Amino acid sequence: MNKQQIKICCIGAGYVGGPTMAVIADKCKNLIIKVVDINQKRIDDWNNEDLSCLPVFEPGLAEIVGRTRNKNLFFTSKIEESIMESDIVFMSVNTPIKQKGIGAGKASDLRWVESSARQIASASVGHTIVVEKSTLPVKTAYTIKNILNSYSNNESGKTPKKTFSVLSNPEFLAEGTAINDLLFPDRVLIGGDNTKAINLLRDIYLNWVPAEKIISTNLWSSELSKLTANAFLAQRISSINSISAVCEVTGADIHEVSKAVGTDTRIGAKFLHPGPGFGGSCFKKDILNLVYLCNYYGLDQVANFWEEVVKINDWQKDRIYKIIVEKLFGNLANKKLSILGFAFKANTNDTRESPAISICADLINEGAKLVIHDPKVDEESIIGDIKNYLRNKNLPFYDCGLEFEKDIYNSVEESDAIIILTEWEDYSNLNWQKISRSMRKPGWVFDTRNIIQIEKVKSSGLNIWCLGVGI
Numbered sequence: 511m512n513k514q515q516i517k518i519c520c521i522g523a524g525y526v527g528g529p530t531m532a533v534i535a536d537k538c539k540n541l542i543i544k545v546v547d548i549n550q551k552r553i554d555d556w557n558n559e560d561l562s563c564l565p566v567f568e569p570g571l572a573e574i575v576g577r578t579r580n581k582n583l584f585f586t587s588k589i590e591e592s593i594m595e596s597d598i599v600f601m602s603v604n605t606p607i608k609q610k611g612i613g614a615g616k617a618s619d620l621r622w623v624e625s626s627a628r629q630i631a632s633a634s635v636g637h638t639i640v641v642e643k644s645t646l647p648v649k650t651a652y653t654i655k656n657i658l659n660s661y662s663n664n665e666s667g668k669t670p671k672k673t674f675s676v677l678s679n680p681e682f683l684a685e686g687t688a689i690n691d692l693l694f695p696d697r698v699l700i701g702g703d704n705t706k707a708i709n710l711l712r713d714i715y716l717n718w719v720p721a722e723k724i725i726s727t728n729l730w731s732s733e734l735s736k737l738t739a740n741a742f743l744a745q746r747i748s749s750i751n752s753i754s755a756v757c758e759v760t761g762a763d764i765h766e767v768s769k770a771v772g773t774d775t776r777i778g779a780k781f782l783h784p785g786p787g788f789g790g791s792c793f794k795k796d797i798l799n800l801v802y803l804c805n806y807y808g809l810d811q812v813a814n815f816w817e818e819v820v821k822i823n824d825w826q827k828d829r830i831y832k833i834i835v836e837k838l839f840g841n842l843a844n845k846k847l848s849i850l851g852f853a854f855k856a857n858t859n860d861t862r863e864s865p866a867i868s869i870c871a872d873l874i875n876e877g878a879k880l881v882i883h884d885p886k887v888d889e890e891s892i893i894g895d896i897k898n899y900l901r902n903k904n905l906p907f908y909d910c911g912l913e914f915e916k917d918i919y920n921s922v923e924e925s926d927a928i929i930i931l932t933e934w935e936d937y938s939n940l941n942w943q944k945i946s947r948s949m950r951k952p953g954w955v956f957d958t959r960n961i962i963q964i965e966k967v968k969s970s971g972l973n974i975w976c977l978g979v980g981i
C-alpha cells in the first residue's frame with residue numbers, strides 16, 4: 511500500500527467520528543478522509559458554510575474543519591462509494607444500551623455496529639483494515655470478523671478476494687476537550703493481531719503522537735482497557751459523590767476533603783470533583799457492559815462491585831432532587847424553578863445521560879414550572895430527553911409550561927429557586943444582588959457544581975445549598 515495514497519472512510523459523523531477525523535486530516539495532509547453517515551442532516555450540518563453551525567460543538571473544532579474540509583476531509587452520504595475506495599475504514603457508530611430483549615438495560619445495542627460491518631463487507635474491495643473506534647463490548651471484534659469473513663468466503667472467484675484485518679483503536683477523548691485530547695493523548699491504544707495493519711495505523715498517529723505513547727496489545731486487551739478506563743474514572747466520581755453526602759451531615763467540606771485526599775500522589779487530584787452525578791454517552795454504558803460481561807462469565811461479585819458505581823450515581827441525582835423539594839417546604843406545585851445548565855458537563859451541547867434529565871423530570875413530576883437556560887443545548891433535545899425519561903418511568907408529561915430562556919437574568923425573574931446543574935463559566939460570576947431583587951422570597955440557590963461564591967449569594971439575602979458542604 512502506498513502511504514501517499516492512503517484513503518480512509520469513517521462510518522459515523524458523531525461526537526467521536528467528526529472530531530477524530532478532523533484532527534487526523536489536519537495532521538496528515540497526505541490522507542484522503544471521507545466521513546459518512548446515514549443521517550443526511552448530520553452530513554449537511556458538517557458541510558454548513560457557517561462553521562458555528564457544525565453538529566458538534568467542541569472548542570477548536572470549527573477552525574480545524576475550516577482548514578481541512580473539502581481539501582482532504584469530506585463529509586458525504588455516499589457510504590458505499592467511500593468504503594469501496596478506502597484502505598482503512600473506521601467504525602464510529604452509536605452503541606447505546608439495549609432497551610429490550612436479552613441484556614436489556616445493560617448490554618450494548620449492536621445493531622449499528624452489525625449493519626456498518628455488513629456495509630463494509632459488501633462494499634469493500636481488496637484488502638481493508640477495519641478499525642473499531644466506538645466503545646464496544648469485549649469480543650465485538652469477533653462478531654465483526656465473523657461478518658466480514660462470511661462475505662469474503664462467498665466470493666465467486668470472478669473478482670479478487672476480499673480480505674480484512676480488524677483492529678481495536680478505542681477513543682479516549684472527553685467531550686469539551688476533544689481536540690486537546692486528540693492532539694495530546696495520554697496514549698493511543700491499538701489492539702490487533704496483524705502487525706502490518708497495526709504498523710500502518712501506528713504510522714498515521716506517529717505524525718503527531720510520540721512513539722512511546724502508542725501502545726500495541728491484543729484485540730481483547732484493547733477492548734477491555736477502554737471499558738476499564740471508563741469504569742475507573744466513573745468509580746472515582748461515585749466515590750467522591752458518596753463522600754459529599756457524608757460531608758453535608760458532618761460539617762466537613764467536600765473540597766477540602768477532595769484536596770486533602772488528592773494530594774496523595776498514589777491517588778492523584780483528577781476526577782475527584784463532586785457533582786450531580788456523571789453523565790455522557792460512555793460511563794454508564796461502559797460500566798453496564800462490564801457488569802454484563804462479568805455476569806455472563808459467572809463473576810457475580812465483580813459485577814456487583816461495578817454495578818454499585820452506577821447505583822450511587824443514580825442515588826446522587828435522586829437525593830439532590832429530594833433536597834430541593836424538602837428545602838422548598840415539601841411543595842413545588844406551581845413554583846417557578848430556574849435551571850442553569852442542561853448539558854452533561856460544560857463546553858458541550860451533548861445531553862446524553864445528563865444528570866439534568868432526571869433531576870428536571872422529577873421536579874416537573876412534583877408540579878414545578880421550569881425555566882431552563884443552557885448556552886449550547888437546544889430546546890428540542892431538552893424536551894425529548896425529559897419526555898423519554900418520564901415515558902420510561904411510566905410517568906405522564908403534562909404540558910407543564912416548560913420554558914426556555916437565552917438570557918440568564920430573564921430566566922430567574924420571579925423564581926423561587928435557581929438550580930445550577932452544569933458548570934458553565936457564565937454561571938460563576940453572576941450579579942447576585944440583581945438576581946435576588948428579581949426572585950420571589952424566600953429564594954433559594956442550589957449549586958450542585960460548586961462554582962459560585964457562597965458569601966456573595968448569602969449577602970444578597972438568598973438561601974444557599976452547596977453540594978458536599980456542611981453548613
Ligand code: UDX
Binds near residue numbers: 683743789
Ligand atoms: C469520558 C472519558 O473521560 C473519556 O476518556 C471517554 O473517551 C468517554 O467518556 P466524557 O463523557 O466526554 O468522557 O466526559 P468526562 O469529562 O469524563 O465527564 C463525564 C462526567 O463526569 C460528566 O458528567 C462530568 O461532569 C462528570 N465529572 C467528571 C464529575 O462529576 N467529576 C469529575 O471530577 C469529573
Ligand code: ADP
Binds near residue numbers: 524791
Ligand atoms: P458517538 O458519540 O459514539 O460518536 P453519535 O451518536 O454521536 O455517537 O454518532 C454516531 C453516528 O453514527 C450517528 O450520526 C449515526 O447516524 C451514525 N451511524 C450509525 N449507523 C450507521 C451506519 N450503518 N452507516 C452510517 N452511519 C451510521
